[in-house]
Structures are given as C-alpha cells and as structure tokens.
Amino acid sequence: MLEFASPLFTLWLGTPLWAWLGFLAVVAGLLAFDLGLNDRSDRAMGIGESVRLSAFYIAFGLAFGVAVWVWRGADTGLAYMTGFALEKALALDNIFVIALIFAHFGVPPEHRHRVLFWGIVGVVVLRALMIGLGAALVAEFAWILTVFALFLLVTGVKMLFVGEEKRDLGDDPIVRFVSRLFPVARDGEPGRFFVRRPHEKSGRPSLHVTPLFLALVAIELADVVFAVDSVPAIFAVTTDPFIVYTSNIFAILGLRALYFALAATLDRFHRLKTALALVLIFIGAKVIGADLAGIEKVPAALSLGVTIGLLGLGVVWSLWETRRRPAAVAPAAEE
Numbered sequence: 001m002l003e004f005a006s007p008l009f010t011l012w013l014g015t016p017l018w019a020w021l022g023f024l025a026v027v028a029g030l031l032a033f034d035l036g037l038n039d040r041s042d043r044a045m046g047i048g049e050s051v052r053l054s055a056f057y058i059a060f061g062l063a064f065g066v067a068v069w070v071w072r073g074a075d076t077g078l079a080y081m082t083g084f085a086l087e088k089a090l091a092l093d094n095i096f097v098i099a100l101i102f103a104h105f106g107v108p109p110e111h112r113h114r115v116l117f118w119g120i121v122g123v124v125v126l127r128a129l130m131i132g133l134g135a136a137l138v139a140e141f142a143w144i145l146t147v148f149a150l151f152l153l154v155t156g157v158k159m160l161f162v163g164e165e166k167r168d169l170g171d172d173p174i175v176r177f178v179s180r181l182f183p184v185a186r187d188g189e190p191g192r193f194f195v196r197r198p199h200e201k202s203g204r205p206s207l208h209v210t211p212l213f214l215a216l217v218a219i220e221l222a223d224v225v226f227a228v229d230s231v232p233a234i235f236a237v238t239t240d241p242f243i244v245y246t247s248n249i250f251a252i253l254g255l256r257a258l259y260f261a262l263a264a265t266l267d268r269f270h271r272l273k274t275a276l277a278l279v280l281i282f283i284g285a286k287v288i289g290a291d292l293a294g295i296e297k298v299p300a301a302l303s304l305g306v307t308i309g310l311l312g313l314g315v316v317w318s319l320w321e322t323r324r325r326p327a328a329v330a331p332a333a334e335e
C-alpha cells in the first residue's frame with residue numbers, strides 16, 4: 001500500500017504531486033460548477049447573482065491561502081495572499097478590456113458568460129505554460145528576477161505617467177488571421193462559436209466562425225498581454241511555482257462573475273490604475289533594492305501590507321472622487 005501511494009509524494013517543481021493533483025481537481029470542480037450554473041440557459045447574469053458568486057470565489061481563494069499558510073508556513077501563506085491580491089486587482093484592468101471586446105464584436109449580454117467561461121479555461125492552460133517557462137528561466141538564470149523587476153518598474157512608470165494606447169481590436173493580427181482562415185458568419189446562430197453556412201464562392205456548406213469566437217480569440221490574446229505584467233510581478237513576490245500558479249488561477253476563476261458585477265461601474269474605479277502602477281513599482285523596487293542591499297528578500301508581511309494598502313487606497317480614492325457622479329453605462333450593459 002505504501003509502495004503504491006509513494007508516487008503521490010514525489011516532488012514536482014518543489015511540491016508533492018498530490019498537492020498539484022488536488023489543486024487541479026478543485027479547479028475542475030469549480031469550472032464544472034460554473035458551467036452547470038450558468039450555461040444551461042442563455043441569460044445575462046444579474047448584479048446580485050454576480051456579486052454573490054464573486055464573493056464565493058474570493059472566499060474560496062482566501063480559504064486556500066489559509067490552508068497554504070497552515071501547511072507551508074506564514075511566509076508562503078503571505079506570498080500566496082500577496083499574489084492573489086495583486087492578480088485580483090490586475091483582473092479589473094482585464095475586465096475593462098473584455099467589456100470593450102464584447103462591444104466591438106457585438107456580443108449580446110446573454111451570451112457573454114459562455115465566452116468568458118471558455119476564455120477562463122484557456123487562461124488556465126496559457127498561464128500554466130507561461131508560469132512553467134518563467135519557473136524554468138528563474139531556476140536556470142537567477143539574474144532573470146532582476147530583469148523581471150526592471151520590467152515591472154518600467155511598466156509601473158508607464159502606467160503612472162504615460163497611460164495606455166488605444167487600438168482597434170479588429171486589427172489584431174491573430175484575429176485577422178482567424179478571419180481569413182475561416183469565413184465569418186455575421187448572422188451566426190445565438191450562442192454558437194461555429195456554424196455551417198454555404199461558402200460565398202463555392203456555395204458548398206463550410207465551417208464559419210461567429211463574432212462570438214472572434215471575441216473569445218481576442219480575450220485570450222488580451223490575457224497573454226496581461227500575463228506579461230502579472231507573471232513577472234508574482235515571480236518578484238515568490239519563485240515557488242505552486243504558489244505562483246495557484247494564486248493566479250484562484251484569482252482568475254471568479255473573473256466571469258466579477259465582470260458582471262463590475263463592468264457597469266468600472267468608471268468608479270479609475271484611480272485603481274494609479275494604485276496598480278505604484279504596486280508594480282514597489283514590487284520591482286523591492287527586488288532591486290534587496291539585491292543592492294545584499295538582503296535575501298523583503299519580508300512577505302511587508303509586501304502584502306503595502307500591496308493591500310495601495311490597492312485599498314486606490315479603491316477609496318476612486319469612490320470618493322466619483323461619489324456624486326452617476327455610474328456610466330459600460331459596454332456590458334448595452335443591448
């Protein structure tokens with residue numbers, strides 16, 4: 001019996017295999033729950049339902065952090081909490097971009113939950129690949145953390161003083177490539193990613209993609225862009241692949257519910273981008289400062305405290321400035 005069970009205790013990327021399998025089983029269960037809860041009927045998720053579901057996912061992610069704290073100790077638990085808070089805040093930026101994508105491709109509110117679900121499934125896979133690559137680089141080249149830190153400093157300063165460039169989502173080269181590879185059925189059946197229609201040249205039935213599928217491709221591309229910021233940020237907090245991946249995924253799992261809860265009120269949180277920029281600058285500076293001072297690492301409690309403090313200040317500052325301004329109607333609310 002012990003011989004049969006021993007492979008489960010084999011370390012994989014520094015963590016026993018049973019922990020990875022247990023985590024993946026929990027993620028699969030949550031995705032199945034989410035799919036069964038919302039994909040049986042085509043309807044837009046209400047604000048009350050989305051708030052309750054968002055609270056559930058946040059509570060679940062924090063509970064996992066407590067379990068890590070008990071299992072691996074305070075430093076590892078604090079590192080998880082810092083990564084979870086950082087990724088959750090970065091998700092707000094992602095939500096704004098997702099709202100623009102839905103508006104650009106004309107995705108009806110009742111079908112957005114389906115696109116978001118499959119988008120999150122793609123994110124789980126893409127983040128695993130990107131974090132695996134990051135872990136391999138960090139293990140092979142210790143100096144890569146300094147490169148990550150410099151990148152975070154530059155990104156934070158750019159967010160703080162330059163802002164982001166507006167771009168036409170339909171001009172994305174990969175979206176254009178998919179549009180050329182498959183003909184686009186603008187009158188696609190509701191809720192479908194693919195439909196069969198007569199080809200415009202041959203007249204034979206052929207596979208067409210719908211705007212729903214193009215929106216899904218654009219969302220996956222947007223997450224890759226956001227991961228370029230978030231993955232170096234969490235590696236600057238901890239180099240433990242298990243903590244990096246689990247904190248990322250638990251923060252992202254509730255993105256669908258968070259979108260429906262916040263998409264119509266994102267204009268109330270415009271100062272959160274400033275807070276995020278300061279968090280990225282702090283994380284980058286602490287890594288470089290620790291190297292210059294010859295310190296192995298900055299205490300995890302300090303990292304978590306500064307991260308939560310800056311993000312909380314950004315939320316309070318935003319709500320105070322917009323307290324007398326009616327919330328704008330975001331693309332999520334358009335019919």
